[in-house]
Ligand code: NI
């Protein structure tokens with residue numbers, strides 16, 4: 251499986267012949283100015299919650315590519331009103347089999363208002379079981395619920411927020427990695443704006459001292475997992 255990081259909490263995974271894009275926030279992100287949103291491929295767009303820094307480019311990419319938009323019921327309904335018909339609504343704890351594998355919508359402790367102030371349902375994350383199994387936590391605090399994921403899933407890697415202030419910081423993300431029983435962590439949701447700046451080397455060392463690998467890809471970088 252290939253993972254490409256597009257900055258903030260946006261990344262895509264390529265599994266067999268399908269590209270799944272998560273939380274597209276690229277065109278408003280000055281750090282991702284070298285990414286051309288108009289050429290990004292997507293068969294699916296998965297949105298963890300309604301905040302602007304997770305959905306900014308979703309409408310344009312969905313309309314251009316015809317990708318299926320997957321999120322909670324409220325967010326999906328909001329996009330349907332914008333003319334996006336290829337959608338799949340989910341809610342917490344539910345799992346669905348798509349043509350690339352299964353997706354489960356997980357709990358997140360956060361908020362989820364949509365960019366125009368509409369109600370965005372409750373925020374979530376995703377467990378994807380495809381050629382590899384992984385967990386994308388979305389924006390969340392550390393939760394005891396993550397232990398349930400560790401009990402039931404064999405994860406190859408996880409994508410966790412590490413920037414603190416709005417989400418877990420580094421210490422809590424390491425505890426989350428322990429709860430979900432996963433040693434390979436891709437860190438996201440850091441350095442985009444002032445409140446979430448981190449010291450990358452220090453973060454990598456802290457993970458290493460607890461027996462975990464923290465991977466921080468460059469924006470635009472593709473890694474094999
Ligand atoms: Ni958020």
Ligand code: MN
Pocket residue numbers: 301303304389416439
């Ligand atoms: Mn966010």
